[in-house]
Amino acid sequence: MSNNHANNYGGGIYNGGGSTIQFSGSNVIDNSSPSYGGGLFNCQECQFSLDSTNLIKNHTGGYGGAIYNGGGHYKIFDARIDSNSSNNQGGGLYSYSGSSDDVPDTLKNVKIRFNTAEEYGGGLYLADNQAVYSENLLVSNNIVGISNSNSQ
DSSP states (O other): OBSOBOSSBOSSEEEOTTOEEEEESOEEESOEESSBOSSEEEOTTOEEEEESOEEESOEESSBOSSEEEESOEEEEEEEEEESOEESSBOSSEEEEOOOTTSOOEEEEEEEEESOEESSBOSSEEEOSSOOEEEEEEEEESOEESOOOTTOO
16 A cells, blocks of 8 residues: 555545454555544554554654554554654554553564654654553654654
8 A cells, every 4th residue: 555645544544433454464655644644544443453564654744654543452563664754743653542451452573663753752652541562672763853844
């Protein structure tokens, strides 16, 4: 999925209505949205799983350059989240609205690098009771406070 643009949510992928999606061996590259999830938008009560998937050079004017998770659940394995940008928070991944009773989301063998956000979380932004299990997670070379030139 590449070179797509949404008018609101999920430039490359929109997961809504309680849906579950799974991708393996995929690329989500150069997608954009003005609000949430330049590459992928995941709504509350939705689930997604990514395995051996690259999210590269996605952009949002709002939250979650590569991925916006708004209260749903996710599992990401063997993935690269590189060179994504947000004009707000979560250049790579933005996730919020959890519960202390939730099963933790998963980041295993994931590299989150070279992402930018203007406000918070250049690589990763977690808020509101987010529980994440991580194993072999690399978060490096992400930047906060840089105005993104590809704003929507």
